[in-house]
Amino acid sequence: xxxxxxxxxISQAQAALRRREFSAVELTRACLERISAVEPKLNAFLTVAxxxxxxxxxxxDRRLANGAPALCGIPIGIKDIFATRGMRTTxxxxxxxxxxxxxxxxxxxxxxEAGAVFPGxxxxxxxxxxxxxxxxxxxxxxxxxxxxxxxxxxxxxSAAAVAADECLAALGTDTGGSIRQPAALCGVVGxxxxxSRVSRYGVVAFASSLDQVGPLTKTVxxxxxxxxxxxxxxxxxxxxxARPVPDxxxxxxxxxxxxxxxxxxxFFVEGMQPVVDSAVRAALKRLEADGAAVGEISLPHSQYxxxxxxxxxxxxxxxxxxxxxGVRYGxxxxxxxxxxxxxxxxxxxxxxxxxxxxxxxxxxxxSGYYDAYYLKAQRVRTLIRRDFEAAFGACDVIVTPTSPTxxxxxxxxxxxxxxxxxxxxxxxSVNLAGLPALSMxxxxxxxxxxxxxxxxxPAFGEGVILRxxxxxxxxxxxxRRRPAAV
Amino acid sequence: MAASSAYEAVIGLEVxxxxxxxxxxxCGCANAFGAPPNHHVCPVCMGMPGVLPVFNRRVxxxxxxxxxxxxxxxxxxxxxxxxxxxxxxxxxxxxxxQYERPLCVGGYIEVPGADGAPRKIRLTRIHIExxxxxxxxxxxxxxxxxxxxxxxxxEIVSEPDLHSAEEAAAYLRELRAxxxxxxxxxxxxxxxxxxxxANVSVRPRGASELGAKTEIKNLNSFKFVEKAINHExxxxxxxxxxxxxxxxxxxxxxxxxxxxxxxxxxxYAHDYRYFPEPDLPELQAPPGLVEAIRxxxxxxxxxxxxRYARDFGLSAxxxxxxxxxxxxxxxFEALIKAGVHHKAxxxxxxSEVLRxxxxxxxxxxxxxxxxxxxxxxxxxxxxxxxxxxxxxxxxAAMCKSxxxxxxxxxxxxxxxxxxxxxxxxACDLVLSTETDKVAEYRAGHEKLFxxxxxxxxxxxxxxxxxxxVNEVLKRKLAP
Numbered sequence: 006x007x008x009x010x011x012x013x014x015i016s017q018a019q020a021a022l023r024r025r026e027f028s029a030v031e032l033t034r035a036c037l038e039r040i041s042a043v044e045p046k047l048n049a050f051l052t053v054a055x056x057x058x059x060x061x062x063x064x065x066d067r068r069l070a071n072g073a074p075a076l077c078g079i080p081i082g083i084k085d086i087f088a089t090r091g092m093r094t095t096x097x098x099x100x101x102x103x104x105x106x107x108x109x110x111x112x113x114x115x116x117x118e119a120g121a122v123f124p125g126x127x128x129x130x131x132x133x134x135x136x137x138x139x140x141x142x143x144x145x146x147x148x149x150x151x152x153x154x155x156x157x158x159x160x161x162x163s164a165a166a167v168a169a170d171e172c173l174a175a176l177g178t179d180t181g182g183s184i185r186q187p188a189a190l191c192g193v194v195g196x197x198x199x200x201s202r203v204s205r206y207g208v209v210a211f212a213s214s215l216d217q218v219g220p221l222t223k224t225v226x227x228x229x230x231x232x233x234x235x236x237x238x239x240x241x242x243x244x245x246x247a248r249p250v251p252d253x254x255x256x257x258x259x260x261x262x263x264x265x266x267x268x269x270x271x272f273f274v275e276g277m278q279p280v281v282d283s284a285v286r287a288a289l290k291r292l293e294a295d296g297a298a299v300g301e302i303s304l305p306h307s308q309y310x311x312x313x314x315x316x317x318x319x320x321x322x323x324x325x326x327x328x329x330x331g332v333r334y335g336x337x338x339x340x341x342x343x344x345x346x347x348x349x350x351x352x353x354x355x356x357x358x359x360x361x362x363x364x365x366x367x368x369x370x371x372s373g374y375y376d377a378y379y380l381k382a383q384r385v386r387t388l389i390r391r392d393f394e395a396a397f398g399a400c401d402v403i404v405t406p407t408s409p410t411x412x413x414x415x416x417x418x419x420x421x422x423x424x425x426x427x428x429x430x431x432x433x434s435v436n437l438a439g440l441p442a443l444s445m446x447x448x449x450x451x452x453x454x455x456x457x458x459x460x461x462x463p464a465f466g467e468g469v470i471l472r473x474x475x476x477x478x479x480x481x482x483x484x485r486r487r488p489a490a491v
Numbered sequence: 492m493a494a495s496s497a498y499e500a501v502i503g504l505e506v507x508x509x510x511x512x513x514x515x516x517x518c519g520c521a522n523a524f525g526a527p528p529n530h531h532v533c534p535v536c537m538g539m540p541g542v543l544p545v546f547n548r549r550v551x552x553x554x555x556x557x558x559x560x561x562x563x564x565x566x567x568x569x570x571x572x573x574x575x576x577x578x579x580x581x582x583x584x585x586x587x588x589q590y591e592r593p594l595c596v597g598g599y600i601e602v603p604g605a606d607g608a609p610r611k612i613r614l615t616r617i618h619i620e621x622x623x624x625x626x627x628x629x630x631x632x633x634x635x636x637x638x639x640x641x642x643x644x645x646e647i648v649s650e651p652d653l654h655s656a657e658e659a660a661a662y663l664r665e666l667r668a669x670x671x672x673x674x675x676x677x678x679x680x681x682x683x684x685x686x687x688x689a690n691v692s693v694r695p696r697g698a699s700e701l702g703a704k705t706e707i708k709n710l711n712s713f714k715f716v717e718k719a720i721n722h723e724x725x726x727x728x729x730x731x732x733x734x735x736x737x738x739x740x741x742x743x744x745x746x747x748x749x750x751x752x753x754x755x756x757x758x759y760a761h762d763y764r765y766f767p768e769p770d771l772p773e774l775q776a777p778p779g780l781v782e783a784i785r786x787x788x789x790x791x792x793x794x795x796x797x798r799y800a801r802d803f804g805l806s807a808x809x810x811x812x813x814x815x816x817x818x819x820x821x822x823f824e825a826l827i828k829a830g831v832h833h834k835a836x837x838x839x840x841x842s843e844v845l846r847x848x849x850x851x852x853x854x855x856x857x858x859x860x861x862x863x864x865x866x867x868x869x870x871x872x873x874x875x876x877x878x879x880x881x882x883x884x885x886x887a888a889m890c891k892s893x894x895x896x897x898x899x900x901x902x903x904x905x906x907x908x909x910x911x912x913x914x915x916x917a918c919d920l921v922l923s924t925e926t927d928k929v930a931e932y933r934a935g936h937e938k939l940f941x942x943x944x945x946x947x948x949x950x951x952x953x954x955x956x957x958x959x960v961n962e963v964l965k966r967k968l969a970p
Contacts, residue, residue: 327584370764
């Protein structure tokens, strides 16, 4: 028997499990052993649920015996932002350190239905606020390609765990780039679907109008498989779309002839590493060689995206995080009266970045400032959305770098929040416009660190961006490199 | 103490009323009063991490019903907003409400004025929001009950069109009766399903600008509303008369001391930081819903009052009593429909029906006999087959037993004797034993007539038809 089952992709494992080449328990055990081997270096998991995972795997084996659902027996890591019934859900925050939800997030329930196995909960920036996973209250996750570097964030645990083969895929969330940027920095595929494509019920809210759930996987095909399992209407989420969910995998035909690819001139900026620039341009050449037409487009308001985002996201966060008050669940500080209870609980429970954003958002919504900040940001958001609408009149997908740099060193940007915010400069406008976008590896820098390429589609264009990504993956000159450090 | 005539009070009211829906506004928990603490709760109404609200469409229908009745404009699109503040009974740290774009805009409610003529009190808006839980303070700890958290609420805001405590109370009574007629709220003040805050200011009579206002919270009975407003008018008038300035403040009504006291500024100086609720789409009524509701909306008190005056010519007092509660008027009309004359129906409803209903803790409909049975009873009176007093006795018995009218009358032996021969026999008996009195009567002491009637009635155990008794006695006593 192959003793490196953890190296498999979802589609490989699916086929082998159906052929009964190995059992779901064996696959799960392989992942759990891999987790024990690499976790001391990575810290990608906040909770490893060994016995629960093995019970799920055993159940999956029984289902496999008679016609199993799509993800039956596949070990999938869950970012610790998703409510998991009976399993601790911390959001990487002290304030929820011991919180055990009595319910499953809709996507978690869907994965359970589909037979997935959950090896555990993955590290992240506290409340998904950050771009390096250094804002976790339980220590940073390290990049499997270089342990001195960050995996990106906020879904850094998810990206690192998939890159290091600790699980076959992972769930992440993306509010301003939190799936795509860590996917880029860890050399995996990550997709942020159209806002409303996937239910947000049971996802601890950061910024409700921006948050979306998506998968991080080893291949584009695996992302297509995961998307089909995750997407679809949910009566518990009023913002969730009722549009039918297509068979994304079936559409991966490698056909991109005459496809129009737009490249925004504003996205090749100063401060971008030349190696990132050249890798993305090389990928565009390959797409052209396959028959796509590449042309320049303009997204003139994208320069305001970061400022707009940090008003809207923080405003919504300031309200979303008000419920952590020490009254019903989570951390409760010792206090003599009510205001002391609130003050101390939140002072002890939240980390500095979370506090910074709550204060920013509270300020942006305050009487006398609302029009100048929040309302203006909403207007700019509309302009950004229109930029994309206009652009998609002239092209089918937009290609950009995912992040201006490859993985940076731990501690490099922690003292300068603005520098940290700028690592999401290419991803943020996509959330503001509510569009789907995918990040995939498109090469490596001189240090062997992965470079990410972003493909943005029109609303509900998950199918087309997966098709383009799949075509690009097929034309890759070198196969995906295994992380050197684990 | 009333405002001195040099000053005029200006009052606006904000009413919060709970809607009679089966489930809460944003989750499937029961919307019910009286369960053990934290019984009707779920992750959504407890504000657990990651939960999302799903709007209960029934709330939309009930609100539109109120809005149409109050002549409001029903907004095609309205928007939920988050109202942010910290309090232990508010699980999410914000209340989902409506702010810039409420469902119902403008409108008015007709209130009977002091002279009896209807007066229009304008509304600013009616919006939808969720209720909070309830804090329970014990010496050893403060506890929170979230059963009420997420109960659907309407906030009905009036324009400052009211000028006295009495007028304010009349408006509230009218609004409450309207909500009960529409079956959107039970209007129960003790259980908190109908609550009121009052904005009160005083200005020199004839001035067009409003004075600084005081917001009085915690008014949970009509009596308190009147007392608090009168107290506040007097207080502000005294301040103005002394040359002082009224401060814009929020006061709490202290029912123990019967006075308003200012809340500490910390208790109310909120910046609620409203912003549109991103978890809920704009609220849009499906096409045709407003018209469908308009077609089904029941009659409201003001319309019923006008109809009673027009069709039955009842007194203002009778109309007031009969329209206060919808079921009372419904019963009155059911009696008429069953063939009872409207005068008799009104009298009977106002006396016997209300007496029985008030004595019972059951809803009216279960406390008294079906209108058809009562009508049968009243027809027996009309036909002189029972006396009015007999009917009252029978009615009281029917309320208890649930038996029908005929069976009750016969079981109690209330059938009236109208047979002249039998009555003449009873009269003869009485007159033969009271020869002295007969002589006195014939000598001109005519007041004794009543005495003879009484004796005859007693002899017949009250069953004799008094009209016949009168006739027979008159004849027999004639000189």
